[in-house]
Amino acid sequence: MENHDENKEGIGGMINPRRYGIERVAYLLMRLSGLGLLAYFIGHIYETSSILKGQVGWNEFLALTQTNEGHAILAIVIAMCVFHTVNGIRVMLGHGGVGVGKPARPDYPYIPASQNARHKMGIYSAIVLAAIAMMYGLAVMFGE
């Protein structure tokens, strides 16, 4: 529901990747992969805690990851992990002011130096590496 008092865009506006280029897509993917990895981390702790039920309980739970659905989820986790790592390095460097250009008198049409080709390459590299890692993971898991 629209909040007229503050006229905030809300979460719908925050996650909309269509208006501001690849940087906003990376922003969305970074958030989604971060949440996904957090969910996986919690699930992983739950899964490993099943060892307290003995070897039978451990094997039963481990069998869940050996299904097609389990493999698909693991492949997505691999992609999220690679994207979050590579893009995270880019963002961390950017946060320190590394590779965001130098201040200069702006000239029309005012191409922002902070959105430079190096950062775009970093984003595309993160996406491509994540896709390659996911495909490799799928090949290993389903290629048996």
Place this chain on the structure above:
Amino acid sequence: MTLVPSIAEEQASTPLSSAKSITLRIARFNPEHDGERKFMEFTIPYEKWTTVLEAILEVKKHFDHSVAVRYSCRQATCGSCGMMINGKPRLACFTKISELDSDVITVEPMNNFPIIRDLAVKFERLFDTHHKIKPYLIRDDSEITSNEKEFLQTPEEVEQYIQFSNCIKCGLCNSACPTMATDSSFVGPQALAQAYRYVADSRDKGKDTRLKIIDDSHGIWRCHFAGSCSQVCPKGVDPAMGIQFLRGYLLGFRS
């Protein structure tokens, strides 16, 4: 004696392209008595140089004078006419209809700003956060009390901050920012970029004071370097760059 055609004749002989027209959709909303936003549609003729602001003023002149819009300089200097134009924050006076490449143009009030009425929004919070970061030179002496006549700077020192002094406080960056979309307490890219403008000024001695102000849970740490602020800035300020440099001081990347 040769006959010189008058200016009026010259203009009349110029083939007009005003046969071209667009549908202008204007968001109408009065928070005092309206429950939800409504859109009114107008068919407006335009030339290749016609701006969105001129189209809105055409509506006010010929169709509905009650449309509320704030504007002043009409040359991207005053920062008054920011609004959402086809879904992106832009200055209406700086956006030509012909460059939008659309037969339908939708204008709405800027996101993340409370609406006064229709296209006019409140700027109080923008100005509050701007004041919060102390947007002036901080030092013990002044050019009046100092023995020096003025505080000299080299061209290189000026270059460090001049880009950021182009800010016209139009609020487009705050409207595009994904953090501003959900966090009402975030100081915002406009104020953070202005904090860097003064921190980077060699005449200023208030760096530690400003860094302390922005080192807050709703301060600079809520910026995630999405860069949308820089993409919509109509003056080439590049707030994202300034914010990352500013954070570089806090993280120890810069000194």
